[in-house]
Amino acid sequence: MAVETKTNKKVRTSFAQFRELNVFIAFLLLFIFFYSQSPKVFLKPANLAVIMRFIATFGMLSIGEVLIIITGGIDLSVGSLTALTGVLVATFMLKGLAGLPTIGMVPSIIIVLCIGTLFGLWHGFFVTKLRIPPFIITLGTWLMARGLASFITRGYPIVFPSESPFLVLGQGSLLGIPISFIILVVFASIVSIILNRTRLGYRIYAVGGNAEASRLSGVNVDRIKLFCYATSGFMAAVTGILLASRLGQGTPTVGSAYELWVIAGAVIGGTSLLGGEGTILGAILGAAIVGTMQNGMILLNVSSYLQDVILGAVLVIAVVYDTLRRLRK
Amino acid sequence: MRIGEVNLDQKTTKEPILTIKGISKAFPGVQALDKVEFEAYAGEVTALLGENGAGKSTLMKILSGVYKADEGEMFLNGTKIEPQNPHQAQELGISIIYQEFNLTPNQNVYTNIFLGREPMARGLAGKLGFVDSRLMRQHSEKLLAQVGAHFGNDRLVNSLSVAEQQMVEIAKALSVQAKVIIMDEPTSALGKEEVKVLFDIIQDLKKQGLAIIFITHRLEEVFEIADRAIVFRDGRRAGEVKVAEATTEQLIGLMVGRALDRSQVHERVAATQEVVLKVQNLNRKGVLHNISFELHRGEILGLAGLVGAGRTETARALFGADRMDSGEIYIDGKRVEITSPDSAVKAGLALVPEGRQTQGLVMIQTVEKNIALPNLDALSQHNFVNRGKTRHLVQTYVEKMNIRTPSLEQRVLNLSGGNQQKVVLAKWLASNPKVLILDEPTRGIDVGAKAEVYEIMNDLVQQGIGIIMISSEMPEILAISDRILVMYEGRIMGELTRANATQERIMTLASGQVLEAS
Numbered sequence: 001m002a003v004e005t006k007t008n009k010k011v012r013t014s015f016a017q018f019r020e021l022n023v024f025i026a027f028l029l030l031f032i033f034f035y036s037q038s039p040k041v042f043l044k045p046a047n048l049a050v051i052m053r054f055i056a057t058f059g060m061l062s063i064g065e066v067l068i069i070i071t072g073g074i075d076l077s078v079g080s081l082t083a084l085t086g087v088l089v090a091t092f093m094l095k096g097l098a099g100l101p102t103i104g105m106v107p108s109i110i111i112v113l114c115i116g117t118l119f120g121l122w123h124g125f126f127v128t129k130l131r132i133p134p135f136i137i138t139l140g141t142w143l144m145a146r147g148l149a150s151f152i153t154r155g156y157p158i159v160f161p162s163e164s165p166f167l168v169l170g171q172g173s174l175l176g177i178p179i180s181f182i183i184l185v186v187f188a189s190i191v192s193i194i195l196n197r198t199r200l201g202y203r204i205y206a207v208g209g210n211a212e213a214s215r216l217s218g219v220n221v222d223r224i225k226l227f228c229y230a231t232s233g234f235m236a237a238v239t240g241i242l243l244a245s246r247l248g249q250g251t252p253t254v255g256s257a258y259e260l261w262v263i264a265g266a267v268i269g270g271t272s273l274l275g276g277e278g279t280i281l282g283a284i285l286g287a288a289i290v291g292t293m294q295n296g297m298i299l300l301n302v303s304s305y306l307q308d309v310i311l312g313a314v315l316v317i318a319v320v321y322d323t324l325r326r327l328r329k
Numbered sequence: 330m331r332i333g334e335v336n337l338d339q340k341t342t343k344e345p346i347l348t349i350k351g352i353s354k355a356f357p358g359v360q361a362l363d364k365v366e367f368e369a370y371a372g373e374v375t376a377l378l379g380e381n382g383a384g385k386s387t388l389m390k391i392l393s394g395v396y397k398a399d400e401g402e403m404f405l406n407g408t409k410i411e412p413q414n415p416h417q418a419q420e421l422g423i424s425i426i427y428q429e430f431n432l433t434p435n436q437n438v439y440t441n442i443f444l445g446r447e448p449m450a451r452g453l454a455g456k457l458g459f460v461d462s463r464l465m466r467q468h469s470e471k472l473l474a475q476v477g478a479h480f481g482n483d484r485l486v487n488s489l490s491v492a493e494q495q496m497v498e499i500a501k502a503l504s505v506q507a508k509v510i511i512m513d514e515p516t517s518a519l520g521k522e523e524v525k526v527l528f529d530i531i532q533d534l535k536k537q538g539l540a541i542i543f544i545t546h547r548l549e550e551v552f553e554i555a556d557r558a559i560v561f562r563d564g565r566r567a568g569e570v571k572v573a574e575a576t577t578e579q580l581i582g583l584m585v586g587r588a589l590d591r592s593q594v595h596e597r598v599a600a601t602q603e604v605v606l607k608v609q610n611l612n613r614k615g616v617l618h619n620i621s622f623e624l625h626r627g628e629i630l631g632l633a634g635l636v637g638a639g640r641t642e643t644a645r646a647l648f649g650a651d652r653m654d655s656g657e658i659y660i661d662g663k664r665v666e667i668t669s670p671d672s673a674v675k676a677g678l679a680l681v682p683e684g685r686q687t688q689g690l691v692m693i694q695t696v697e698k699n700i701a702l703p704n705l706d707a708l709s710q711h712n713f714v715n716r717g718k719t720r721h722l723v724q725t726y727v728e729k730m731n732i733r734t735p736s737l738e739q740r741v742l743n744l745s746g747g748n749q750q751k752v753v754l755a756k757w758l759a760s761n762p763k764v765l766i767l768d769e770p771t772r773g774i775d776v777g778a779k780a781e782v783y784e785i786m787n788d789l790v791q792q793g794i795g796i797i798m799i800s801s802e803m804p805e806i807l808a809i810s811d812r813i814l815v816m817y818e819g820r821i822m823g824e825l826t827r828a829n830a831t832q833e834r835i836m837t838l839a840s841g842q843v844l845e846a847s
Contacts, residue, residue, distance in 0.1 A: 198712045199705040206702050209691035216650055216688050217703040217756070218674035276693050 023269050023285040030289060034296035041299055049178050053246060054291030056180040060239040061262040062283035063191050064232025069266055070208040071228050072275030073134035077141035078236040078262060081119055082255035084145040085112050085240030090158035090250025105166050113237045120233020128222035149252035157249040170245030180242045192280045209276035265290045268318040346371045346540050347509050352401030354387055361387040363564045369509060369540040376551045377544045378584055379561035385544050389511050393425040394418035424502030425511040430494050434487035439469035441486055442501045472500035476530050492523035511542040516550060517773055520636035528554050548577050560584055584776050601626045605795040606764045611656030616642050617819045624795040631810030632799045634839045639819040640799045641683055644766045648680040649673040660763060674703060679762035681753050683769045689753040690741050697723045697737040700756040726755040747778025754785060766797045803832050817841045
């Protein structure tokens with residue numbers, strides 16, 4: 001009995017690893033393909049940095065998104081929140097909101113992170129206490145956040161002076177690795193550990209697998225969901241700040257349709273939209289595939305219209321493949 | 330020889346209407362069916378018995394076109410059939426009524442009956458996709474009359490009771506001119522009275538010349554309704570009996586391959602007088618009225634009553650799953666506030682809910698994760714789950730409760746019903762409750778697993794745990810309980826002791842009548 005248990009465990013673990021390995025191999029193949037197509041540019045440190053920043057942006061949003069999808073929800077607001085929080089950090093630092101004096105970089109960042117988190121809690125409140133479908137309440141923010149961003153800036157970008165230390169976050173590198181990518185690795189590791197090793201993580205998966213059974217097992221389902229929505233809002237704020245720094249401006253138009261790319265990336269990375277299944281690593285690898293493809297296609301001069309067609313096709317193929325694999329099992 | 334035997338019965342025809350020959354089906358790691366034979370006769374009820382995992386459901390799914398057999402042949406009226414999907418099976422005249430109904434709750438009765446086979450309007454309108462709703466209504470009215478239903482055609486399915494929904498399912502099965510109707514545990518969600526109605530319907534269908542295949546775990550129903558019983562064990566046909574000549578022991582023997590020692594259920598140390606749980610004036614508006622009772626340490630308190638009497642509601646309110654409007658709960662003499670399952674668990678309560686798959690387990694998760702779930706606080710240090718401690722605990726309970734699983738990493742959806750139920754029990758026993766509430770703990774599990782559950786309950790009361798058991802199976806409640814409370818329409822109608830409880834007395838109280846002083 002004990003021996004049997006052990007061997008079985010091995011099979012399972014390697015299978016679980018294999019799952020993300022699939023996505024990773026797809027990512028590598030893609031990488032090799034683009035390299036073979038434009039060997040001169042693709043592997044240049046400058047281009048690699050561009051790819052890593054792409055991955056950082058989408059990956060950061062995936063972290064929150066995948067938590068919510070695991071609980072069986074969805075967050076459509078992250079793209080708009082990226083724009084709003086980027087605009088807000090620029091406003092706080094450069095203009096002062098609503099006639100108030102400007103404030104420094106650190107307090108601005110902290111306040112914006114809090115605002116992002118509050119948006120997440122707001123979603124969580126509606127989802128848990130009022131039973132509003134997550135699709136609807138986050139769709140509301142999808143509209144409102146972008147509207148607010150445009151309203152605050154009157155539609156114009158707020159540009160940072162080129163010597164602003166704030167720009168280091170999104171543009172700087174450490175040993176050739178973009179700081180934003182390092183920040184992604186840090187957050188991804190923290191949330192991965194939470195998901196796999198802690199009581200909270202166990203409960204997040206359980207709630208996604210069966211909310212009623214979890215509730216009857218003494219899990220405070222609402223609190224778990226609130227945590228996931230709050231995290232997603234927080235990560236959107238982190239992304240908004242980093243993106244504003246990378247672009248050197250707070251722009252109300254930034255991050256449009258990012259929520260869809262992030263959801264696509266999560267699904268490519270093996271997250272089940274039914275809830276209960278999904279990993280941070282998978283979602284980030286999925287986001288990496290999306291980011292690399294966008295970069296590679298730009299290098300190959302693929303028409304931007306065609307880029308969307310190809311990405312859409314990749315999404316469909318990935319989901320069909322994943323669904324067939326699940327059916328076979 | 331078997332055919333000759335059946336021939337003696339004048340009501341049945343000579344040749345079986347349905348013959349299954351040498352059907353095998355393997356799933357990864359399991360030989361679910363191994364060259365099984367099966368036959369059903371027109372105008373007869375054939376009971377199909379066997380423990381969970383014996384292969385009953387698999388065979389029925391092959392018959393109804395859900396699965397494809399690896400080998401073997403099936404004949405309907407002497408013609409070889411190979412249904413590729415449930416739709417084809419229906420067209421051939423084989424209808425199956427699953428335990429979980431396949432109805433669309435927000436649509437009305439006749440739409441459901443003709444779902445997927447709507448009669449089209451005549452002429453151009455029909456070609457454009459318009460349905461003939463008048464024809465649908467007329468037909469479904471006839472069908473509803475045929476099954477003795479008294480509700481209207483236009484009722485929405487979600488406004489019907491479980492028993493009424495089942496009538497819709499049967500009408501639906503009849504609507505395709507079924508020759509064979511398979512009923513998968515049709516009585517498991519029904520109260521006593523409703524079962525009687527169902528059996529009347531089945532008798533009617535028999536007279537109309539249909540062959541009924543009746544899958545059940547309740548042996549007394551086999552004796553009540555079936556003509557023949559075929560028993561499966563481990564994917565093989567273990568035997569066949571003519572019900573009129575069979576005994577319960579004989580059937581159980583065929584199912585488990587060994588005779589069940591029935592006496593083990595009865596032997597037990599008497600309960601103590603120490604009160605572990607006291608409930609006072611528990612109210613939930615329109616549902617529960619002034620529920621008061623005491624539970625002793627080491628006692629099994631049976632909660633009897635018909636479906637809808639408020640037993641499950643009592644359990645849920647007690648456990649904080651539903652809000653109570655008023656009432657006081659004392660554990661070990663101390664007043665506790667229970668506002669959520671969370672607080673109930675902390676107070677020392679545990680609930681094994683009636684819906685094993687919907688409420689008891691996270692089906693896509695592993696045995697380990699499921700058992701760990703209510704115990705995460707004890708298994709964690711500084712919020713981090715101690716994996717070694719978890720595996721140790723889970724392994725202990727898997728062994729203790731004899732949960733048959735290839736590994737702790739097995740998803741519970743791959744386990745049989747009985748083993749799933751043991752996982753639910755294990756997750757709660759691991760939390761060391763003072764009071765364990767069991768809501769229909771043996772529903773839908775096989776005889777062998779039932780005996781194991783009883784044994785576990787015996788162990789628990791000997792450790793001093795108080796158990797409240799809700800059960801719709803009267804023999805079970807009579808055999809297991811030290812004391813029985815009978816509920817009717819949200820009230821406790823009376824209390825019976827082990828000594829004076831009889832089926833008749835329980836039924837009297839459960840139908841809202843007062844016991845005559847004796």
